[in-house]
Amino acid sequence: MAEPIVSLRGITKRFGDFVANEAVSLDLYPGEIHALLGENGAGKTTLMNVLTGLLRPDGGEIRFRGRPVRIDSPEVAYRLGIGMVHQHFKLIPPFTVAENVVLGAEPRRGLLFDRRAAREAVRALTEAYGLAVNPDARVGALSVGMQQRVEILKILYRGADVLIFDEPTAVLTPQEVREFLAILKRLAGQGKAIVFITHKLKEVLAVADRVTILRHGRVVDTLPAAGADEGLLAEKMIGRRVRLAPEKAPARPGPVVLELRAVRERRTGQDALAGVDLALRAGEIYGLAGVDGNGQRPLVEVLFGRRSAEGDVRLFGEPILGLPTKALLERGMALIPEDRHREGLVLAMSVAENAILTRYDRPPFVRRGILRPAAIRRAAAEIVERFDVRTPSLAVPVAALSGGNQQKLIIGREVARRPAVVVAFQPTRGLDIGAQAHVYRTLVALRDAGAAVLLISFELDEILALADRIGVLSGGRIVAELAPEAADEETIGLYMTGRGDVRHGDAGRGDSGGDAVRRGGAGRGEVGSGDDAGQEVAGHGGADRTDEEKAGDGR
C-alpha cells in the first residue's frame, strides 16, 4: 500500500485514573474504509476526538502525510483536511442545504453573500461524489438520511481527505443504511480515507477494508475485513464468546390478552394508523417489524392512551380505547419506551424515585398522601439488585447512569409491576452488545413467565432473534403476518417497503379473536409467576455484564 495519510503512534489519553486510550496505534490509508469497532466505552470516540483536535493526548504522536503534527483544535484538524460527522447532526433546519454547507466559510461577492456560488459549490460536490441532494432544499424538510448527506457535504466542502463517521447508521432506516454504505464506498473509491465507528458487525463486514478492534482503550487487533466473520469480531470486541440471540424454548402461547381491531387514526389528513388488526397472546413475543414512520409511534401512543383513535382495543376482553394512561398501567399494560430520556425516566430525579414512577401513588410507597422514602428505597434496591443496575447509589440522579443501566432500571421497574402486556419499543436502542443480550434475555424470561410481549423494532435482526410471530407494519397497517421459520430478511424487507404480495388472510386478523378474548376472561393485570421471571433474569444478569461496562461505570 501507499504511504498512510494519518498515522497514530502510541496514543494515550487519560481522564484522571481512567485510561481511555492506551498506546493506540493505527494507520489510515487513502482510499480505505477503516472500521473502528468496540463496545460503548472502549475508547473509539475518545481516539477520534484526539484526531479531530477536541482532546489532547497525554502521550504518543500523530503523523499526517508522514510528518508529525500537533492538532490542538478542531480548526487545525479542518485545515489539515480531517472532518468528522458526529452522531448527532449539527444542522440548522430552516436553512437551505447550501447555506448549511458553506456556513462559516461563505463565498462572497464584495460584502455580500454569494448565494449562487454557494449553490454551485454544493452542486459540484454532489455531482463529484454522487450525493444527490438539492442545494436549495430546506434541511428541516429532509429525511435523516438526506441530512446525513448534508453533514458529509459540509466536511467535503472544507476539503477533507479524512472522513470520520461516529455511529453513522444508528439513526438510519435499513434502506438508508444501504445507501449510506454505498456512499462510503464511493468516497473511498475517490481516494478519501474513511474511519467508520460502529458496533454493528454486519456493516463492518459489508464495507470495511480493514477493522481495528478496541477494548478497554487498547487495540486488540487490526485485521482485513475480508477474512473475518461476525463471531470472530464479536469475540475480539467483547473478549469472550457471546451469543446475542438468547436460547429460547418454543413458545407456549396462551389465550389472547390484547386485541386490536381496525384501529384507525387520522391526524393530518393522512392515516397514521390505517386499520391495525392484531391479537397478542399470553406467553408469546410478537415482533412488529417495519421501517420507522409507518405507524409505530402512533400505535404505541394509542395503546397507552396518549392519542385517540377509532376502532376497538380490548385487554382481557374489555374495551380500553380512550382510557387514561394511568388506568391502562393499572390494568397491566407496561411500556419500555423508545426514548428513555424523554419518556422513560425523569433524568433529574433519583434512581429510587425513577424506580417507582409507575407505582408511586400506591401502598406501600404512599400512606395518607405522604410518600414513604424507606419503602421506596427498599423497592428500588430490590430492582437494582435483581436487574444488576450499576449505580453509585439510589440517591444519584438517574442521568448519571449509563444508557444500559438506565434501560435495566426501566425494565426492572416495569417487570416489578408484573405486567400482563409488555410493549417494548426499540428496547435496545443505543445499547452495546452486553446490555442488548441482557434485554433480550429479560424479554424471553417475561414471555416464559406468561406475559404477552409486543416487540416493536426497526432492527430486523432483533425481531428475527426474538419473535415467536412476526407482523410487518407498513403504511399504518399490518400487511403481513409470518411465522419466524417462514420469515427471512428478504421476505420481510419486501413487505416493509410495501412491495410484498399482501395476503389478506395472513394480515393479522386474529383468527380466533373473539373466543380467545372470552377465554382470557376478565382477570386483571397479573401473571402468576412474574416474580420468577424476575429472578431468572437476575440470575443471567449478574454474569452477562461485560468488563467494558464495568470500566464505563468506574468513571
Place this chain on the structure above:
Amino acid sequence: MSAAFGQLLDITLVFSTALVFGAVGGLLSERAGVIALALEGYMTGGAFLAAASAYALERLGFGPASAYGALFLSMFAGALLALVHAAATVTYRADHVVSGVVVNFFAAGLSLFLVKLFFAGAGQTPTLREGMLSRVAIPGLADLPVVGSALFRQYPTTYLAALAVGGAYGLLYHTPLGLRLRAVGEHPEAAETLGVRVRRLRYGAVVASGAIAALGGATVALTTTGNFSHATIAGQGFIALAAMIFGRWHPFGAAAAALFFGMATGLKNVVQLSPWARAIPTEVIYMLPYALTLLVLAGLAFRSTPPAALGRTDEAR
C-alpha cells in the same frame, strides 16, 4: 376623501416610525437568539437622552442642528443598556426575560432620576423649541398627488427608519454576517463547530439592537412630544416587540406590522378629534392601539415560529 386618506397615511407614518426602529432593533437581537424584552428600556433611554441632549445643545446655540446631534447621541443610551442585557444573558447566562424586565425598570428609573437631577426636580425635560426635528420634503416626489405629501414630506427619522428596514434585510439575508447571525439564533453549537464566534456575534447584535431601538425613542421625543417624561414611551417598546413577532422576525414583516400598529395609534388621534367621539371616555380611546395589538397577537402570532435557540441559556461555553 383623498385628503383624508393622505392625512391618515401621514399620521400613520409619524406614529409608526418609532415602532419600526424598535421592531428592527428587536429582530436583530432575537435572530441572534437573545430575547429583546428590553426594547422598552432601550427606547426609554433613547428618548431621555435625545430630549435632554437636544435641550442642552439648544442652550449651547446649535439651533436646528441640535436635533441631529441628539438623535446621534441617543443611540449610546440604547447601546449601553443593551450592553447590560448582553452581559447578563450571553456572558452570565441569566434568564433573558428576567434580564429584560430588569433593564426596563432600570432604564425607566434612571432616566426619571436624571431628569429630576438635571432639571431641578421637574417631572419632565423642558419642551424643545428649535431642537425638534422638522419635516424635510424630497424635491419632486413630495408634490405627487394624494400620497406625495404624506410619504415624502416627512421627518428625517421616517426616512432613516425605512433605511433601517432595508439595511436589516440586506444584512440578514444577503451577507455572510447575516447568515451567521441567523445560524447563531437557530443552532449555536452548529455555528460554533464551523468556526463562527457565537458570543461575539450575539454581543454585536444585541448592542446594535439597543442603538437602533433607541433611535425609536429619540423619534418620539424629537418629533412628537418635544420633551421626555414617564409617559413618552409608555409601552411602545412592547408594541414594537409585538410588531416584530407579528412580522415573523422578518424586517419587512416587522415593518408592515409596525405600520399597522402605528395606524391604530393614528386612528386613535383621528377618532379623538371627531365630534361624535366626545361621548366616548378618553381612556377607552387611548386603549385602542393596545387592544388592537392584543387582538392581532392572540389571533395570529401563534402561527409564527421564533428562532429555535431564542432565549436558551444552556449552550456550551
